[in-house]
Amino acid sequence: MDLINEQKAEKFRKLFKQESFKQFFNTRSEISTLYTLLSEEEVDALVEENTVFIRSCSPSSRAVLKDIEENHVLNLINFDQDFYSELSPEEFIGVLLHEIAHVLFGEANYPNHMDAEYIADDFANKKGFGKYVISSLEKGLKNKWLGFTEDSCNKRISMLKENPLPTFGIDY
Numbered sequence: 001m002d003l004i005n006e007q008k009a010e011k012f013r014k015l016f017k018q019e020s021f022k023q024f025f026n027t028r029s030e031i032s033t034l035y036t037l038l039s040e041e042e043v044d045a046l047v048e049e050n051t052v053f054i055r056s057c058s059p060s061s062r063a064v065l066k067d068i069e070e071n072h073v074l075n076l077i078n079f080d081q082d083f084y085s086e087l088s089p090e091e092f093i094g095v096l097l098h099e100i101a102h103v104l105f106g107e108a109n110y111p112n113h114m115d116a117e118y119i120a121d122d123f124a125n126k127k128g129f130g131k132y133v134i135s136s137l138e139k140g141l142k143n144k145w146l147g148f149t150e151d152s153c154n155k156r157i158s159m160l161k162e163n164p165l166p167t168f169g170i171d172y
């Protein structure tokens with residue numbers, strides 16, 4: 001691994017302060033794949049925004065995070081482990097990319113809530129995961145997952161379908 005990649009890997013590791021996140025969520029190489037999809041600048045921005053991925057379990061759980069730096073902000077991207085097996089690896093990565101985009105582009109900058117959603121979906125789409133964001137939204141609608149409202153999911157699906165980009169498949 002060259003120096004640049006070593007630095008990127010070092011910064012990426014900082015995003016996972018909860019040991020069990022990677023153990024639990026990398027069984028199909030999703031986190032390793034996510035690493036390859038993000039540029040060093042994007043990883044830098046996530047570190048700057050004090051972003052931490054945490055694993056949660058319904059209905060309630062505790063996460064222990066060590067070495068939290070004092071900062072102006074703490075961005076927690078959480079994923080409920082009970083939904084992990086419901087999603088394919090690509091759908092899971094698509095969801096993580098969407099949440100990462102919310103950190104990178106900020107939600108407060110978009111007075112219209114849907115614009116922030118479109119921008120987050122567009123980021124996942126540009127990384128080759130638009131198709132999988134669509135299928136995760138369809139799953140959420142079909143299974144009536146909390147937060148998957150018909151109106152906003154359908155708007156996001158049609159926006160993504162207007163801008164199809166090459167898809168990315170992972171080996172696992």
Ligand SMILES: [Zn+2]
Nearest residue numbers: 098102117120
């Ligand atoms: Zn969102």
